[in-house]
Amino acid sequence: MVPVSATLADMDPLSFFVGQSFAFSDEGPIITISYNYGDGVDLYASDDAFSFAEQTLTEGQESVTLWLTDHPSITVEIPVSVVQPELIGIVVRIPPQKLFYNDGEEIALDGLVLALQMSDGNETTLAYSAESGITVSPERVPAGPQSVITVTYEGFTDTFKIN
Numbered sequence: 001m002v003p004v005s006a007t008l009a010d011m012d013p014l015s016f017f018v019g020q021s022f023a024f025s026d027e028g029p030i031i032t033i034s035y036n037y038g039d040g041v042d043l044y045a046s047d048d049a050f051s052f053a054e055q056t057l058t059e060g061q062e063s064v065t066l067w068l069t070d071h072p073s074i075t076v077e078i079p080v081s082v083v084q085p086e087l088i089g090i091v092v093r094i095p096p097q098k099l100f101y102n103d104g105e106e107i108a109l110d111g112l113v114l115a116l117q118m119s120d121g122n123e124t125t126l127a128y129s130a131e132s133g134i135t136v137s138p139e140r141v142p143a144g145p146q147s148v149i150t151v152t153y154e155g156f157t158d159t160f161k162i163n
Contacts, residue, residue, distance in 0.1 A: 002036045003068055006076040008045075013079035017120040018059045022052060022080070031076050033068070045078060057082045085120035090156040093125060099162050101141040107149060107162070109136060114153055126153065 009030045016022070028045030035041070043049055051069045063077040097111035112128035128134050137150045141162065148159050 003033050003071050003074050004036050005034045006066075006068065006074050007032045007034065007040075008076050008078065011079065013062075013081040016057045016080055016082045017085045018057065018082055020057050020082075020120070022055055022057055022064045029078065031066070033074070045076075052078075059084055085118040085122065087116055087154055087156065088119050089117040090151070090153050090158050091115040091117065092151055092158045092160045095160040096128070099160075101162055103141055103143045105141050107136050107139060107141060109134065112151070114151065114158070116153070 009032070011029045014024075024046040026046070028047075030042050031045050031050070032040045032042050033049075045066060049069055050066045051072075052064055052066045055064070057064075057080065059082055061080060061082045063079055066076050066078055068074040091114065092112070093115040094111065094113035096107070096109050098108045101107070109128040112134065114126045114128075114134065116124045116126055118124065126132060126134070133153055135152045137152065138147075141147060145163070147162050149162055151158050151160065
């Protein structure tokens with residue numbers, strides 16, 4: 001009994017973010033192994049019968065090659081979709097250095113640091129600079145004892161208070 005081919009059942013691509021390692025979240029797709037005597041056996045791709053190269057997935061990658069562990073010449077391509085994580089929210093991690101103002105004074109953002117929440121569960125930080133794309137509203141302090149200032153970055157918002 002010698003395997004002669006491996007066939008993947010129709011499936012949608014498995015989704016990953018750039019930089020993730022390839023892995024199955026459950027049993028994986030079903031792969032049919034055909035043998036020289038004509039019959040086939042269905043196995044889950046996550047079965048120990050299969051191996052794959054440990055790899056970090058790259059943007060645009062469309063497949064990962066699995067092979068039969070005992071017969072490396074028998075391979076099957078697992079479709080994958082690898083995309084960049086997307087920004088899904090912001091949080092003011094460190095407010096600006098200046099939080100006390102007079103009415104009508106322009107709000108200074110020096111020292112402001114945002115946490116950028118990404119769709120892959122990671123978080124990165126972005127410090128304010130003139131080129132950072134961070135904006136505030138209002139830009140000048142309104143009259144009153146305390147004001148809430150809205151910070152916007154790429155369409156996402158958070159707030160901080162000033163006095």
